[in-house]
Amino acid sequence: MDKIKALTVFRRVIELGSFKAAAEDLLLSKAAISKNINQLEDYLQAPLIHRTTRKMHVTEKGKQYYHQVRNILDELNTADLSIIESSNQLRGLIKVSVPMSAGLLLINPAVCEFMKEHPEISVELLMSDQYLDLVEQGLDVAIRGGGPLKSSSLKSRKIHGLDLVLCASAEYVDIHGQPSEPESLYTHNCLMYSLALSPRQWVFRQDNEVRTIDLPPSSYVVNNGLALKQAARAGLGILLTPKLFVAKELQTGELVKLMPDWQAEKHALYAVYPFHKEQSKNVRTFIDFIIKYVTKNCENA
Incomplete structure (x- = not known):
């Protein structure tokens, strides 16, 4: 069993709520998802997910295991990023959601300028006025209007106030x-x-x-x-x-x-990101750039 792969599969099944959604997210077959979960349960000698043809139910042990696994995988990802991003050249993918109107008028031009400065960075931009779940969608950053954060696992930085x-x-x-x-x-x-x-x-x-x-x-x-x-x-x-x-x-x-x-x-725009992304040089640099760009353009408007 590939332990990291099995843990990643287990995590995404829990977060997305189905084997099918996890398979689509991880680009695996449903059979491969089931195989990884079965191997993990056999290894632990404990049921993590009860499933039928129509629904699934996470056991109490599964819930407990998920929270521990999520933290471990996040820390592992942070450790990987600390090495990958240790060079001056930023590289990799940043997945960002932005509201449609502010995205078209303000954030997308900023993203284009950011990519010109950092050509090794790829950006996947999701434009939607809906509040997207950062964990479920695998987002690194969400640009959104002010409001209380719905999860203690999220952090935010103010981008700029909007009159x-x-x-x-x-x-x-x-x-x-x-x-x-x-x-x-x-x-x-x-x-x-x-x-x-x-x-x-x-x-x-x-x-x-x-x-x-x-x-x-x-x-x-x-x-x-x-x-x-x-x-x-x-x-x-x-x-x-x-x-x-x-x-x-x-x-x-x-x-x-x-x-x-x-x-x-007044209204304000915030950059919201998962707590464990705070150590990502890509994410920090991206948010810093967006704040600087938006501040300059709003003051000159």
Whole structure:
């Protein structure tokens, strides 16, 4: 039995929840997955996973073994990386997830520049506005908006704060007028980003005063920021979005900034990564580069 291979197979079966998913992830046959699990159970003389043709159940010993195996494999990977990355030349694969809108406008250009500086690095970029499970997807880094980390096995670094702007098309303003204060938004159609932590709750500040507005249902709800901008440009309603996303439209007058005396609650981008990746030179260098690039471009926007 190849012990490291068997442990890796066991780990991915547990994390992905099925033999089929683990086989696809590891580019092995289902028969090879079963063989490795059987050999491991025979070696340990203990059942780790009860399985039928339709489902699997991890035993208590299996759960205990998984947590120990995961830590050992992570430490082994860290040890490997410490040698592989000991040279000045970075090499290898970095797998990253980014939200679609920020990815297209900000992060992907940064990744392209990073790869030009480090030609031996390969990057697999997954663009999705959904929060992806870093362990399940085998991700090294996830770029995402602020919010509490759902696992103690994750760490994060702030990339940059993003100013939000309230805006609408000139056509919409001509027809419906401008809101003068946060409460005025109740009588307007506010376009909703469905994946926000609180899509219908917008927060505004003026000096030391804070007002939280719980908006009525919108006629347009979508899970993508660029689609929201298109809806606002079409005159469908009022948009609350990172200023960076609409800087050009605000400059040309296609979109008009609303309630300039009120500041919307700030948004921020974070780089989230598994705890054991903190020692990876590739990951550290990548995050450092993204922070520097984004900071420079946001300040010059």
